Amino acid sequence: MVQSSKKVIFIVGPTSAGKTDLAVKLARYFGGEIISADSRQVYEGLDLGTGKEGVPRNFKFQISNFKFLEGRIIFLKERARYIGEVPQYLIDIVKPGVPPVRPPGREGGEMYNLALFLGDAKLILNDIWQRGRMPIVTGGTGLYISALIKGYDLPKTKQGRGEWRRHRRPNFQSLVIGIKTDRLKLHRRIDLRLKKRIELGLIREVKKLLSSGVPADWLIKLGLEYRFTTWFVQGKFASKSEYFDKLKHAIHAYARRQMTWLRHQIPGVEWVSSSAEAANYIVRFLK
Numbered sequence: 001m002v003q004s005s006k007k008v009i010f011i012v013g014p015t016s017a018g019k020t021d022l023a024v025k026l027a028r029y030f031g032g033e034i035i036s037a038d039s040r041q042v043y044e045g046l047d048l049g050t051g052k053e054g055v056p057r058n059f060k061f062q063i064s065n066f067k068f069l070e071g072r073i074i075f076l077k078e079r080a081r082y083i084g085e086v087p088q089y090l091i092d093i094v095k096p097g098v099p100p101v102r103p104p105g106r107e108g109g110e111m112y113n114l115a116l117f118l119g120d121a122k123l124i125l126n127d128i129w130q131r132g133r134m135p136i137v138t139g140g141t142g143l144y145i146s147a148l149i150k151g152y153d154l155p156k157t158k159q160g161r162g163e164w165r166r167h168r169r170p171n172f173q174s175l176v177i178g179i180k181t182d183r184l185k186l187h188r189r190i191d192l193r194l195k196k197r198i199e200l201g202l203i204r205e206v207k208k209l210l211s212s213g214v215p216a217d218w219l220i221k222l223g224l225e226y227r228f229t230t231w232f233v234q235g236k237f238a239s240k241s242e243y244f245d246k247l248k249h250a251i252h253a254y255a256r257r258q259m260t261w262l263r264h265q266i267p268g269v270e271w272v273s274s275s276a277e278a279a280n281y282i283v284r285f286l287k
Helices: 019-030 067-078 114-130 142-150 183-200 202-211 216-222 224-233 240-265 275-286
Strands: 007-012 032-036 055-058 079-083 086-089 134-138 173-179 270-272
Touching (some): 007 019, 007 275, 019 086, 019 134, 019 173, 019 275, 114 142, 183 202, 183 240, 202 224, 216 224, 270 275
Parallel strands (some): 007 134, 007 173, 032 086, 032 134, 173 270
Antiparallel strands (some): 055 079
């Protein structure tokens, strides 16, 4: 592990495991601020399907060099979503269905991507450190977390799939906390959460996105809640119960894939069953 006074806490686990709840508890206790590592929460208006929490508020960053972000600077400087007094960053920073502005020299498709995340996350990490706070990174996109921990970056020119280049070691120390889960309990949590999201208006949310001009193909590409709900709106399911059943089983499978990814791609995870256990690891890490 690189020796540095800069430290980052990562919280990982499958969908519905309670990552955000744990991150907020730890942020309150240790003076932390949360960076979202979620490839879908970056989009405005994708709220219920991505499980956003908290209230949007403005927040002024202190670091001065935003030059390479160009058109996206206003979003990173001003957007944060608060749960109580705890800010979460990299949420609601991109408009859905619209290609995000990219740093010069970067190529990519129409979606927010890993290269953008790494640049955005590093800027926010520096700002949090400058203010003497503790960064806590959490979210369901394992690739984002793995790349940040390992210090990977993407080449400036488009290459074959999987062709990474490690530029240098990260300039921070990492503690990775994983949430232990029982599969049956996790599936029940997934089902209850999905039922609640549908009751709160997930289908209405997707209809609103479609009516505002967001392409159906773009929503389908996002997967899971947005893919299946778009298909439901398009009449591709015989009933609402069929839509619910197929979507919940798809989320179960996704949760299993997340756990496989975490076990094989992120080394040194400290698996915990409670916030107290997580806090003990953090106390030793900070010493």
